[in-house]
Amino acid sequence: MRRHQQGFTLLEIIVVITIIAVLAAYIAPKVAGRADDARISKVKNDIQVLESALELYRLDNFTYPTSDQGLQALVSNPGDLKNWKSGGYIKKLRKDPWGFDYYYSLPGRDGSDFDLYSYGADNSEGGEGPNADIGNWNLDS
Numbered sequence: 001m002r003r004h005q006q007g008f009t010l011l012e013i014i015v016v017i018t019i020i021a022v023l024a025a026y027i028a029p030k031v032a033g034r035a036d037d038a039r040i041s042k043v044k045n046d047i048q049v050l051e052s053a054l055e056l057y058r059l060d061n062f063t064y065p066t067s068d069q070g071l072q073a074l075v076s077n078p079g080d081l082k083n084w085k086s087g088g089y090i091k092k093l094r095k096d097p098w099g100f101d102y103y104y105s106l107p108g109r110d111g112s113d114f115d116l117y118s119y120g121a122d123n124s125e126g127g128e129g130p131n132a133d134i135g136n137w138n139l140d141s
Helices: 010-061 070-074
Strands: 103-105 115-118
16 A cells, blocks of 8 residues: 655745744844843953953053053063062953954043054944943943
8 A cells, every 4th residue: 555645845845934934033132132141241351351350450450551551461561570479460461252352542632641442343433332442431321
């Protein structure tokens, strides 16, 4: 006896593909938004860690690194600083979640000691959402 095998009809396949497309269209933006939120949160945490390292550097050396020395001064002695902490203030400089370097400038804007920031996903000044600049001046927003 031969059994009769049936496959899916074209209509059934189209219905399943339509359902998958509708679900993907609804879920994808929500997941993508969460990824951006996570990256922004990581930048804020990284900036706080770097701020703490800069404060320890200042306590040991009585000044912050110059803009030319930059954040690299937290990893390796920028000169012959006798009070520089052996082993450094951080193990290594990490990039922001978009793969760009963090920026540091001394003195900072608006009278602050220094500025520490990421330009966001587009790595250029200004922007909104994931492209917005995140710095030690706006960590609470």
